[in-house]
Amino acid sequence: MLVGYARVSTGDQKLELQLDALRQAGVEKVFTDKVSSAKVRPGLDEALAYVREGDILVVWKLDRLGRSVKGLIELVEGLQKRGVQFRSLTDSIDTSTAAGRFFFHMMAALAQMERELVRERTNAGLAAARARGRKGGRKPKMSxxxxxxxxxxxxxxxxxxxxxxxxxxxxxxxxxxxxxxxxxxxxx
Known part of the structure; x- marks a missing residue:
């Protein structure tokens, strides 16, 4: 059975793109989350509890599943120990093959590198703004x-x-x- 998982980070983002892609791929049951936290994802927890041996957990994109290479690898290895495979639609990853497992590890590393580059660019932008005298954060309540x-x-x-x-x-x-x-x- 194909079991899907879709996640968006904020409430104003929409799940439709992911849900349409999952349905088109033949997913029969879909679990969703609208959270940015990597720790609290009730939809993913439900999906992981639902999948059984022989099932395939399907996501639209690898970054919807996890934020770190270590976390992704642990999650997919945990699935494989239970006889559950993993598939990412846009990344063309399918862990039911040796090549798919190799490609999964490569894509997970690239996804983590991309997140780290975004973090570095953000920190560099904040440092540049501070150097120009701009201060971030909330405005003080007490003028x-x-x-x-x-x-x-x-x-x-x-x-x-x-x-x-x-x-x-x-x-x-x-x-x-x-x-x-x-x-x-x-x-x-």
Whole structure:
């Protein structure tokens, strides 16, 4: 039996392309995930629990199955120990043959290299942006004016909960922001 698995990383991405390809390949049962995490993939867990000896687990592309060469190899070897083969449609991988197994290992290594190159380019871009004075991350909730107002209100003896509510921030944000300033005593 052909058992399919499809995954997209974010909620705004669509599974249709993968599902159409799996159906066209003759897949009878499909499991899906809409998660980016490599650790929590309930659809893959269900698919792995469902497949039996003689079945073939089919994916649209190798990177839908795993993120590291080690993880992919362990997963496919685990399937083979159970008598389950693996097939990737766009990568033309079929582990039921010796050539397919060899090609699987080559493609898994290439997929990992591609991810590492993307990571390197991203880190280089972030470093270049930092060198130009750009700072990433979220904008601070406490602007300089809010911080000055918070300091005045706290110095005047107002409770932290009231000050935080007045400024529209959480008490934790207020404490964190004020802790960066010296000589502040916050009254809870």
């Amino acid at each position: 300089e004016s809010k911080l000055a107002a918070a300091k005045q209100l706290v110095d005047a003896g107002n409770p932290a909960t009231e000050v935080a509510t007045h400024l529209g921030v959480s008490r934790a944000t207020l404490y964190r922001s004020l802790s960066k300033l010296k000589d502040i005593t916050v009254i809870s």
